[in-house]
Amino acid sequence: MNELATPRIVDRSQWERERAQLLLREKAHTRAGDVLAAARRRLPMVRMDPITVVGEGGPIPLREVFAGRRMLIVYHFMWHAGAPHEKQCDGCTHSQAAMDAAVLAYLAERDVGYAVFSSGPWSELAAYRDFMGWPAPWYSTAGSADELTTRNGGDLRCYLREGDEVFQTYETKWRGIEAMLPTLQMLDLTVYGRQENWEDSPEGWPNEDEPGSWWGRDGRPVAQWTRV
Template identity: 35%
Template sequence: MTEIQSRNTKEISGVVRHIVSPEVWKGDLAELRKAEKELTRAHDRLAEKRRHSGWVKINKNYTFAGPGGTATLADLFNDRAQLIVYHHMLKPADPSPCEGCCMVADQIPHLSHLHARDTSLVFVSKAPIIEIEAFQKRMGWAIPWYETKDSFNADFDVTTGFGLNVFYRDGEDVYRTYFTTGRGLETLGTVWTFLDLTPLGRQENWEEAPEGTRQTQPYHWWRRHNEYD
């Protein structure tokens, strides 16, 4: 049987699918594995560039409100060398906190794994700390979370949206080493990684997908985890 003969199309749940022999399936998988290995190596090269990129020394003092009272940027490190700060879009008296930021919070790993590599992770928001703590309790999160008290967000390229900044502390000196926003934050999300492994993908209309795949606008299907139908 030729390869062409071993490939048939069939509509399954309204989506046109290619049904192949086990031999062809294994061949296709081998080709995918090659591409995945290339992507992995590309990620490794990108991470290497991050490790060797320049730093900016922070010469301004910043204050935050946390569960234990007022804190400085150095305090957020919690005696560790590295600090990852996620800027969550929770605002004062926010009736509808950002679904995307909440999905990020749902996917944060157990922080002990980061702590083992001398790294702290915290969230910051413009909302008052009393509202932050109430929202954390409602959502079941235990991530260290602080209220920004000054120009911290704007000074680090986060104004109306969300973002992630990385810092390094050497004694009393603090340096900014990295920043990303937009789809750069997808690397934090296992939800998107899992969906990318499935035949339907993320089911968003920017994706190339098999004919008949039902898709929606990006972001519109996102909900806080306790608000899905």
């Protein structure tokens, strides 16, 4: 292994001074995020036309995906129809890896459901979900209205149910879905970060990788190597 550059070494008192300076910036960043969240809560919403998706029990209207809850978060999983498990999307697999039963339970405590939509055939989606051992419900949008069309995956959308009516309140994509990727948030706390080539790192830091290129290993999404 090649020797990597490292941060300079200082005594504890200097380290604490510099850490305190950074903490001020981190707090400002957190407060700026609070301001954005407040603006997000004030967005208007748009009424959804009646839409049907296909789940375990067959076709159901979008309002039933809420499973009785008031709010719903939907992730659109990029799907390669007919491809084997190891050829499915590295990034979407990464985004789902942290959405375990505990996360879904905490969302439910705030009256929020979570589901995965994909344009793939239901039978293929169900087989992949079961292979990965994921608890979230999955639905096929292959025959759904254009309002559920995305750029083929990686989109996150939020909905509100008022009686039998459904409204879209928010959507995001690209780096906007990083809230689903705790590995990235934790890597950002480490000395070498994500080690990707877009990062502003000191000279000698490992940052040659393309964004997301390390989400797959030996021809499979990394999360699949935890499966039998």
